[in-house]
Amino acid sequence: MAEANNNYLTQEKFDELSKELEHLKTTRRREIAEQLEYARSLGDLSENAEYQEARDFQAATEERIRQIEEMLAHSQIVSHSKGNKVTLGSIVNIQKVGEDEEHTYEIVGSAEANIQERKISHLSPMGAALMGKKKAETFEFETPKGRQKYKIVAVK
Numbered sequence: 001m002a003e004a005n006n007n008y009l010t011q012e013k014f015d016e017l018s019k020e021l022e023h024l025k026t027t028r029r030r031e032i033a034e035q036l037e038y039a040r041s042l043g044d045l046s047e048n049a050e051y052q053e054a055r056d057f058q059a060a061t062e063e064r065i066r067q068i069e070e071m072l073a074h075s076q077i078v079s080h081s082k083g084n085k086v087t088l089g090s091i092v093n094i095q096k097v098g099e100d101e102e103h104t105y106e107i108v109g110s111a112e113a114n115i116q117e118r119k120i121s122h123l124s125p126m127g128a129a130l131m132g133k134k135k136a137e138t139f140e141f142e143t144p145k146g147r148q149k150y151k152i153v154a155v156k
Helices: 011-041 049-073 125-130
Strands: 007-010 075-078 091-096 102-108 119-121 138-143 146-155
Touching: 007 011, 007 102, 011 049, 011 075, 049 075, 102 125, 119 125, 125 138, 125 146
Parallel strands: 007 075, 102 119
Antiparallel strands: 091 102, 091 146, 138 146
């Protein structure tokens, strides 16, 4: 079972974050420096809205750089598993017991979870209940609407 303090990322997400980090450190920092230089040229910094806005933008950018560096430094790459057991990286088809409709989810680390993309965290109630299960097994988990029972249709 995965530990809660580890940051699990797929290779795609790792690459995406690395690309964003590179962009922030090069292009974005240069743009901010230019904005700050322009704002300084306008005169009195104490009443200069452009300067204050550029400084705020700089602080937000540096914070994002720090967050990404921290995430990448403490991340573990997970690959899409090919086994029959649900693990990080698995794509799982599930079906609510008593219903016909199937739902497909990818099990990912919490930093990558996005319900619109059907990516659920291994730490979420459903994700945690799925971990280690196999095709045809049923599992239950607690939701605000009460206990839910599902069957695993396929593990990819």
